[in-house]
Amino acid sequence: MLKMNKSSLCGFLLFIAFTLTQGQRFATFNSRNSQSFPNSQQFQQQQQGSFPCPEKTGRFPTAQCDSYIECIDGVGEEKFCPDGLLFNALTNPLAFPCQYPIDVDCVGRTTTQPAQPTEDCPHQYGYYKIGDEANCGQFKNCVAGRAFTFDCPEGLAFNEESYRCDWPDQVQSCNAEAFLGFTCPPEAKTFAPSEYKYFRSPNDCQRYFICIENKPRLYNCGEGQAFNDLTNSCDGIENVTGCLPQYNQNYDQSRRNFRV
Structure with missing residues (x-):
């Protein structure tokens, strides 16, 4: 199985941009x-x-x-x-x-030829999820029996029903809480389904969760920003109490990981 490296990042981003501009279905892979x-x-x-x-x-x-x-x-x-x-x-x-x-609509035509699996692919062609319900963010594209591995953008899970990266709570085979490492607290249940509750990540103040129908979705404020739970919005990291030391520590760690 081939793992996409950093040099393939641009190609992967183009792939995501392409799929997201084609509407709700992934038929445009055609x-x-x-x-x-x-x-x-x-x-x-x-x-x-x-x-x-x-x-x-x-x-x-x-x-x-x-x-x-x-x-x-x-x-x-x-x-x-x-x-x-x-x-x-x-x-x-x-x-x-x-x-x-x-x-393809196969109503009335349900039989197919025997599968021709390889070590990495159940069929010669197709898109397949990698991982279990707690690890939903990867998928592979099989081409002529050869598997190419892709990562969904942060916080998204691969949806086998649409061939897209989607919110994990919208993916039947994904456990959003286990995948994101966050469970919506009891107070999130008091809000109506049309209302959202925001929670800063306990591990990284740049990130925050929105609980929708008691299921979490992960968001990232981006470089130099942090989630301000007083305003329920992203703010300059220097304006969020206690976040700057944590940000510097995370930034230094990411630089060390990049050098490795």
């Missing part, structure tokens, strides 16, 4: 498929010979969700998608026809 997936000449063919064509030219679904009939001048040939991808009959005729499961 536009990248042509760079990652094999071309049509590399597809598996079930057998030689002709298959019936509903139309002279086009791609048509079969009873299996990851296969299809490709018809050219009335001659049909059955082909398989790469392992982990499914045939999407709604794609543009010029686009790659195999997509991630999140983007």
Whole structure:
């Protein structure tokens, strides 16, 4: 499994920016498929010979969700998608026809080819969570059986249902309290669901939590800032009592870690 190093940070940030600008669904990964997936000449063919064509030219679904009939001048040939991808009959005729499961409606076509796992990947292609419910912030992208590991931005967890990094309380497989190391105190429960309660992190005054329906979300004030619990907002670190020594200590530690 490949671990992204600091030199890959820019690429990862572009990846996050790309996904967040594409709306609520992660279907826009489809536009990248042509760079990652094999071309049509590399597809598996079930057998030689002709298959019936509903139309002279086009791609048509079969009873299996990851296969299809490709018809050219009335001659049909059955082909398989790469392992982990499914045939999407709604794609543009010029686009790659195999997509991630999140983007394909397989109603009535539930069978697929046997998986082709590798040491790091359950399928040749796909996005998969790494870790348990207390460690939800990593995921891997499998490309041709090779795993590339990514970290979600601080405080976010990978959502297997949307292929996005999301608030941990919105991820069914993630325990937000265990993941963030913070449990909303009893007083947070007294507020209505539409109201938020703010709490400074007990370990780092630059960070704070907002409790929403009694589940925490982590925020970071950023360099030179600290959370002021008198105003429930970020403020200059020199204006927050007791934070400057802690900030200097954390800053020195981060510099030592960076040098390592």
